[in-house]
Amino acid sequence: MPFLLRNLTLHPGSDESSLCELAAAQLGLAPTDLLEFRIRRKGVDARKKAKVLLVYTVSFSLADERRLTQKLGQLANLEQIAVEPTFPVSPERRMKPVVIVGMGPAGLFCALRLVAHGITTTLIERGKPVEERVQDVARFWRDGLLNPESNVQFGEGGAGTFSDGKLTCRLRDPNTGWVLEQLVQFGAPAEIRYQAKPHVGTDRLRSVVAAIRNKLQQQGCSIRFSTSLTGLIRQTTQLAAAVVNQQEELPCTHLVLAIGHSARDTYRMLATHHLLMESKPFAVGLRVEHPQGLIDRIQYGKPHPALPKADYALTYNNESTGRSCYSFCMCPGGLVIGSSSEPEMVVVNGMSNLQRNSGFANSALVVNVRPEDFDGSDPLAGIRFQQQWERLAYQAGGNSYHAPVQNLLSFIGSRGGPCRSSYRPGTREADLATVLPEYVTATLQEGIRIFERKMKGFVTAEATLTGVETRTSAPLRILRGEDLQSPSLQGVYPCGEGAGYAGGIMSAALDGVRVADKIAEQLTP
Numbered sequence: 001m002p003f004l005l006r007n008l009t010l011h012p013g014s015d016e017s018s019l020c021e022l023a024a025a026q027l028g029l030a031p032t033d034l035l036e037f038r039i040r041r042k043g044v045d046a047r048k049k050a051k052v053l054l055v056y057t058v059s060f061s062l063a064d065e066r067r068l069t070q071k072l073g074q075l076a077n078l079e080q081i082a083v084e085p086t087f088p089v090s091p092e093r094r095m096k097p098v099v100i101v102g103m104g105p106a107g108l109f110c111a112l113r114l115v116a117h118g119i120t121t122t123l124i125e126r127g128k129p130v131e132e133r134v135q136d137v138a139r140f141w142r143d144g145l146l147n148p149e150s151n152v153q154f155g156e157g158g159a160g161t162f163s164d165g166k167l168t169c170r171l172r173d174p175n176t177g178w179v180l181e182q183l184v185q186f187g188a189p190a191e192i193r194y195q196a197k198p199h200v201g202t203d204r205l206r207s208v209v210a211a212i213r214n215k216l217q218q219q220g221c222s223i224r225f226s227t228s229l230t231g232l233i234r235q236t237t238q239l240a241a242a243v244v245n246q247q248e249e250l251p252c253t254h255l256v257l258a259i260g261h262s263a264r265d266t267y268r269m270l271a272t273h274h275l276l277m278e279s280k281p282f283a284v285g286l287r288v289e290h291p292q293g294l295i296d297r298i299q300y301g302k303p304h305p306a307l308p309k310a311d312y313a314l315t316y317n318n319e320s321t322g323r324s325c326y327s328f329c330m331c332p333g334g335l336v337i338g339s340s341s342e343p344e345m346v347v348v349n350g351m352s353n354l355q356r357n358s359g360f361a362n363s364a365l366v367v368n369v370r371p372e373d374f375d376g377s378d379p380l381a382g383i384r385f386q387q388q389w390e391r392l393a394y395q396a397g398g399n400s401y402h403a404p405v406q407n408l409l410s411f412i413g414s415r416g417g418p419c420r421s422s423y424r425p426g427t428r429e430a431d432l433a434t435v436l437p438e439y440v441t442a443t444l445q446e447g448i449r450i451f452e453r454k455m456k457g458f459v460t461a462e463a464t465l466t467g468v469e470t471r472t473s474a475p476l477r478i479l480r481g482e483d484l485q486s487p488s489l490q491g492v493y494p495c496g497e498g499a500g501y502a503g504g505i506m507s508a509a510l511d512g513v514r515v516a517d518k519i520a521e522q523l524t525p
């Protein structure tokens with residue numbers, strides 16, 4: 001069984017090849033004794049600004065394990081771990097009546113896992129292949145011409161294709177290593193295997209998505225773009241077929257709903273078919289943008305060039321109101337982007353490339369909203385709530401896709417400065433209190449003042465707020481049972497972020513794997 005050694009430290013810029021010698025010295029062994037030595041985790045310890053360190057966890061094996069077993073109880077950082085299981089890949093490929101709706105992380109990894117089980121599927125995606133989708137998004141950012149079926153929300157790769165490409169996940173899921181390994185095989189940086197905060201970057205993620213599509217097609221999967229799910233056909237309580245583009249029937253006994261959190265028309269269609277859904281909490285707010293160099297100095301003191309671009313995570317809770325303000329989807333070295341998917345509505349998000357070299361840092365600052373804020377008895381009410389504020393943002397931007405912006409100091413009632421935003425297609429200065437619920441504005445203003453105490457320099461005239469951020473997560477959940485199927489219609493598998501069971505690329509991919517394994521239990525001996 002291999003060993004795990006934690007808390008090895010190096011100064012930024014040090015040669016990582018010295019880690020083996022460092023580990024051996026701590027254990028009283030020779031470097032040549034440590035077999036299959038590799039880095040398992042790499043993070044940054046910036047608690048002491050004058051001495052920022054890189055912190056590593058490594059694994060290795062020994063020809064004679066008895067040389068260390070007696071030290072297991074003596075060294076707190078040393079433990080023995082089980083050999084990681086490998087997932088057996090079936091050599092057979094059989095097309096089964098499985099349709100996967102949506103080609104975001106949940107849908108793609110559901111399909112990859114089913115292929116590993118020997119099951120090939122049909123994938124449908126309302127948007128375009130990633131190469132064409134990128135052109136449509138670039139046209140929107142340049143000219144303000146929105147394609148409602150091909151944008152930041154819809155198309156191959158899902159919304160995560162235009163993001164920071166973060167792969168962090170709080171779930172302790174045994175399939176995490178499998179997902180990361182698949183990403184590396186399809187072109188993601190090998191470092192994501194061990195980084196404490198792994199990310200791919202939107203530029204690299206696009207090529208990864210295209211490589212996954214090519215693999216699925218080579219394995220016999222059928223992929224159809226510009227194809228929307230518009231109806232369901234049932235035989236009593238069992239799914240019989242999916243209706244696409246309002247005219248064609250696709251026979252299927254298993255339908256994976258990996259639709260993403262912005263498929264509002266699909267939610268409405270599912271409601272007409274009486275699939276059980278419920279409102280759920282989510283969050284809305286604004287995007288804040290600082291110079292990246294300022295964030296680096298706040299977090300690191302005098303930053304070393306070998307350190308990654310600094311990030312942050314901030315929270316504030318008002319106990320009297322039960323409202324929380326927190327940073328979300330922080331993008332070091334990134335850009336604030338237009339993420340609209342419906343006409344005459346403005347939505348913002350953040351993204352960054354692999355190198356995180358834009359010179360700006362941005363993050364959502366959001367406040368929780370609850371079903372009681374928008375008639376939670378109607379599962380679709382949260383959608384209407386989002387749309388209300390997105391329309392107001394469109395109007396505040398001059399009845400265009402220019403986003404309303406405000407200097408951070410001005411937003412909290414101080415004398416502000418100029419607004420500098422990386423948002424495209426453009427911005428217009430406005431009072432952002434007019435594009436948010438009053439309780440969200442008040443909580444944001446309270447939270448921002450508290451954030452200054454936690455990060456001295458956060459509140460500055462160099463920071464700009466851009467609105468509105470409303471797509472933090474799905475506003476509803478499509479219910480499923482322990483068998484991961486809808487209790488309303490057997491054969492329908494709600495999956496991923498759009499169904500309310502994930503919150504990011506990694507957790508969505510893992511939910512896709514989970515659904516695939518459950519389907520495979522039924523379709524294979």
